[in-house]
Amino acid sequence: MRTVLKFIIRQHNAIIFLLLETLCIFLTIKNNEYHKNVSFSFFKEITGQVHSAYYFVKKYIGTIEENKLLAEENSRLRTLLTNVLHDSTHHIIDLKNNIQYIPAKVVYATTRTANNYLIIDKGLNDSILPDMGVISPNGIVGIVKDVSDNFSTVLPIININAHISARIKTNSYFGTTVWDGKNSQIIYLADIPYHIKLNKGDTVITSGFSTIFPEGIEIGTIVEFDYNEGNDFYNIKVQLKTDFNKINHVYVIRHLLQKEYKQIEQIIKNDKQN
Amino acid sequence: MTNRIDKHIIRFILLLLTQVYILNNVLFLNIINPYIYIYFILLLPFNIPTFLRIILGFIMGFSIDLFTGSMAIHASATTFIAYFRPFILSLFAPFDGYEKNTEPTLQYYNLSWWLKYATTTTGIHHFTLFLMEVFHFKNMYFLFLKTILSTMLTVFLMTLLQLFFYKSKSNT
Numbered sequence: 001m002r003t004v005l006k007f008i009i010r011q012h013n014a015i016i017f018l019l020l021e022t023l024c025i026f027l028t029i030k031n032n033e034y035h036k037n038v039s040f041s042f043f044k045e046i047t048g049q050v051h052s053a054y055y056f057v058k059k060y061i062g063t064i065e066e067n068k069l070l071a072e073e074n075s076r077l078r079t080l081l082t083n084v085l086h087d088s089t090h091h092i093i094d095l096k097n098n099i100q101y102i103p104a105k106v107v108y109a110t111t112r113t114a115n116n117y118l119i120i121d122k123g124l125n126d127s128i129l130p131d132m133g134v135i136s137p138n139g140i141v142g143i144v145k146d147v148s149d150n151f152s153t154v155l156p157i158i159n160i161n162a163h164i165s166a167r168i169k170t171n172s173y174f175g176t177t178v179w180d181g182k183n184s185q186i187i188y189l190a191d192i193p194y195h196i197k198l199n200k201g202d203t204v205i206t207s208g209f210s211t212i213f214p215e216g217i218e219i220g221t222i223v224e225f226d227y228n229e230g231n232d233f234y235n236i237k238v239q240l241k242t243d244f245n246k247i248n249h250v251y252v253i254r255h256l257l258q259k260e261y262k263q264i265e266q267i268i269k270n271d272k273q274n
Numbered sequence: 275m276t277n278r279i280d281k282h283i284i285r286f287i288l289l290l291l292t293q294v295y296i297l298n299n300v301l302f303l304n305i306i307n308p309y310i311y312i313y314f315i316l317l318l319p320f321n322i323p324t325f326l327r328i329i330l331g332f333i334m335g336f337s338i339d340l341f342t343g344s345m346a347i348h349a350s351a352t353t354f355i356a357y358f359r360p361f362i363l364s365l366f367a368p369f370d371g372y373e374k375n376t377e378p379t380l381q382y383y384n385l386s387w388w389l390k391y392a393t394t395t396t397g398i399h400h401f402t403l404f405l406m407e408v409f410h411f412k413n414m415y416f417l418f419l420k421t422i423l424s425t426m427l428t429v430f431l432m433t434l435l436q437l438f439f440y441k442s443k444s445n446t
Contacts, residue, residue, distance in 0.1 A: 013324040017357040020332045024350030028406060031345035038409040 098256040099214055102126055103249065104134075107151070111158065111244045114181035118154040120250060123147050131212060133253040139218040139241030140164065140206060141250050152252075157219070158184050158244055165210065166219050169203040171196060177219065177238070184244050187220065189236040194227040204238050211255035211262075282318070286334065289314050294341040305420045308428040309348075311338055312399050313435060315356050316392060317379060320372050324360070331356020344407075351403035355395050362398075366390045381440040385433075392432055397425045 008015060029039045104126075108119040122128050124147050134141040134154050142156035143164070155162050160181045166189060167174035175191035189204055202222045208215025224237035255261070293311040301307050315331050322330075335352030339345050355362075363372065366387055376382040378391065401421045408417065 013328065013357070016325050017328050017353065020328060020353045021350055024332075024335075024346040024353060025406075027339075027346030028350065028409075032347075035409050042410070 100254040100256060101251040102128060102254055104128075104152075104252055106247050106250055109156075109244060109247055111184040114160045116156050116159045116184070116244070117145070118142065118156055118247070118250075120152050120154060120252070121150065122252060123150045123152050125149050126252075127254065128152050128252050129254075132255075133206075133213040133217075134250050135213070135217055135253060136242045136247055136250050138243070139220065140213065141242055141244075141247065143212055144252065154250075156244060157187060157240070157242075164213070164219070165207040166204050167207040168192070168198070168222070169205050170199070174207045174209070175233075175236075185240055186223075187238050187240060189222075189238050190233060192234045192236055193232060194234050198222060198225050198234065198236070200224070211258045213253060214255075278319070282314070285317065286314050286337075290334075290337050290341070293338060298342060302427070303423075305416075306423045306427055308424060308431050309396075309400065309403065310428055310431050310435070311348075312352060312355060312396060312428075313432050315352060315359065316395055316432070317377065318356075318359075319377060320363070321374070324357075327359065328353060328356050347406045348403060350406050351399050354402045355399045358398065359395065362391065362394050365394070379440050380436045388433065388436060389429065392429045393425060396428050396432070397421060400424050400428070 028035050030036070102122060104120040104122040106118050107121050110116045110118075118134075118141070120134070128144060128147055130144055130147055132144040134144060140157055142154045142159070142162060144152050145155045146153045157164055157177055158179050160179055162177070162179065164177045165174060166177050168189075173192055173196055175189045178188045178190045180186075180188065192198075200222055204219045204222065206213040206215060206217040206219065218241045220238040220240040222236055223239045225234050227234045289311040293309065297308050297310060311334060314334050315327075318327055318330065331352040331354075332349050334356075335349035336346070338348040338352075342348075363378065368383070368387070372378075373382070380388050401417070404417050404420055404424075405411075
């Protein structure tokens, strides 16, 4: 404090001078409209710079915070989604087509024998019954064959005994899939009459002629086709969408009106027998 | 002593009135305007206390401001030169310094000294004044031109006053 006082006493002339100059500038700005505008724009320039710097920093810090929040939300949603897809209590239900998708995991699979089969980790307890369709995120897998309480065997499309009704997406002609027991990537589409026009790359989808598969699930794409003389049908080679060597997560298709469908089918059969 | 204070007060009033009612209407070529009221500050005694000189400088400029409505522009410039006057004086001090009992006038010092002293002080004052007027640092060339031309006119008028009041005295 004493040093401050000493300084003031020693420098009193300079302090008077500076005070008077400050007073002059203050009065100038206060009393003249022009000087007020000039100084305001000057200070606005400076404060504007400071403001923009401040907001830049604030925005940057905000971005970090926002990123964190987004990452958290992302992981939360992903968990939710996984729960929906893989939790038996959160089955996806397609009400429009009366279909319930029951997520399941493949626990065993063979791809190199003629009688390939898969085992999935869902069974009777998850209301899985024989003759339900099984699909993967890419396309068709097969049909449930036998069911235990907690597991089911699936007859995949790459089994020589599996025949699934399929049709070509572009022209709606339908046939049946046949596997020759050789390549797990290739199946054949039978019963397509040779007079129709085909293109390589045409998509083969499920026909929807049963309650096993809804219409439009992709089976594969046509890679080759030919026909022998004297034969009325094409010989069509189809590249499968589903890679059975990597198959992991699948969905079992449960048609909610299957019972009704079976009943009406039974009536037709009974009528035929009578 | 009273005589000298009277002299300064009369000079103050006369310069103020001359400046406000006559010289402020000159505005030659739209840029040249003499401001001879600083003659009052130039002629303050050598031994005046610094704080008094600063305050007198402020009052001189502030009075001009009050009369012309250019609030505190002149005051800032006059305060400025009032504070820096000793530094300017020391720049042009004679070999053996300023003698006691002398005044910064042609009565005691020669014309060359007077012109240097008056031109430097006036130039600084005018530059500060015009800078305060425009209040920004753009267009500095025009500011310098205005300062130089106005300084020439002001110094010319102040030298005439000096010659008129002191040269004759020193001759007698």
